[in-house]
Amino acid sequence: xxxxxxxxxxxxxxxxxxxxxxxxxxxxxxxxxxxxxxxxxxxxxxxxxxxxxxxxxxxxxxxxxxxxxxxxxxxxxxxxxxxxxxxxxxxxxxxxxxxxxxxxxxxxxxxxxxx
Amino acid sequence: xxxxxxxxxxxxxxxxxxxxxxxxxxxxxxxxxxxxxxxxxxxxxxxxxxxxxxxxxxxxxxxxxxxxxxxxxxxxxxxxxxxxxxxxxxxxxxxxxxxxxxxxxxxxxxx
Numbered sequence: 001x002x003x004x005x006x007x008x009x010x011x012x013x014x015x016x017x018x019x020x021x022x023x024x025x026x027x028x029x030x031x032x033x034x035x036x037x038x039x040x041x042x043x044x045x046x047x048x049x050x051x052x053x054x055x056x057x058x059x060x061x062x063x064x065x066x067x068x069x070x071x072x073x074x075x076x077x078x079x080x081x082x083x084x085x086x087x088x089x090x091x092x093x094x095x096x097x098x099x100x101x102x103x104x105x106x107x108x109x110x111x112x113x114x115x
Numbered sequence: 116x117x118x119x120x121x122x123x124x125x126x127x128x129x130x131x132x133x134x135x136x137x138x139x140x141x142x143x144x145x146x147x148x149x150x151x152x153x154x155x156x157x158x159x160x161x162x163x164x165x166x167x168x169x170x171x172x173x174x175x176x177x178x179x180x181x182x183x184x185x186x187x188x189x190x191x192x193x194x195x196x197x198x199x200x201x202x203x204x205x206x207x208x209x210x211x212x213x214x215x216x217x218x219x220x221x222x223x224x225x226x
Contacts, residue, residue: 004157031212033213035216040218041218042203042216042217042218042219043158043203043216045213045215048211048212048213050211050212056211058213088155090157090158092158094212094214096212101145101146101163101165101207102163103148103160103163104148104150104158104160104205104214105160106157106158106159107157108156108157109155109156109157111155
């Protein structure tokens with residue numbers, strides 16, 4: 001079964017304490033992306049990766065890091081979380097080979113609260 | 116930057132009625148996609164329409180695309196209470212495989 005697995009599902013942390021949200025996919029897709037979802041703002045892209053060792057900033061990259069050491073994993077790192085990073089985070093992947101006519105597959109989300 | 120904007124922001128209908136949701140966008144696209152999100156869960160892809168297509172059907176879903184007006188509509192026929200969810204349009208301009216999402220429409224279907 002095609003899956004995008006995010007962990008943890010819920011996370012409460014304090015300002016400044018480094019954290020990592022993991023994302024793994026079993027579809028062998030090159031493209032992976034992180035979004036955050038906030039009320040009234042919709043989904044905004046944080047970072048994306050076109051392939052292993054290739055990452056790029058999205059629309060709201062400040063305060064986040066990512067890495068893509070292997071195809072299936074794309075962790076999101078918050079080196080020093082702040083309360084304005086409290087949000088619902090989604091990892092997503094798509095088949096980016098050939099024409100750009102493929103859907104995104106989303107994980108179930110990580111609800112992060114930073115106090 | 117927001118590419119797609121959905122309209123209305125919220126829609127409440129009776130079970131059995133049709134629900135029509137609209138999306139407008141600003142720049143040329145390769146395709147436009149509609150997604151559904153149940154409360155707090157991940158988005159699920161519903162339907163994709165390419166820029167050279169005008170209408171597409173999938174079960175009770177009908178999507179239209181008017182590239183001259185830069186707009187799309189999603190019609191859900193014979194709605195059910197289980198259709199209650201948020202619906203998002205997303206545009207694919209072909210740049211960096213990125214999909215840009217609108218803010219979503221909250222659909223409530225009353226039993």
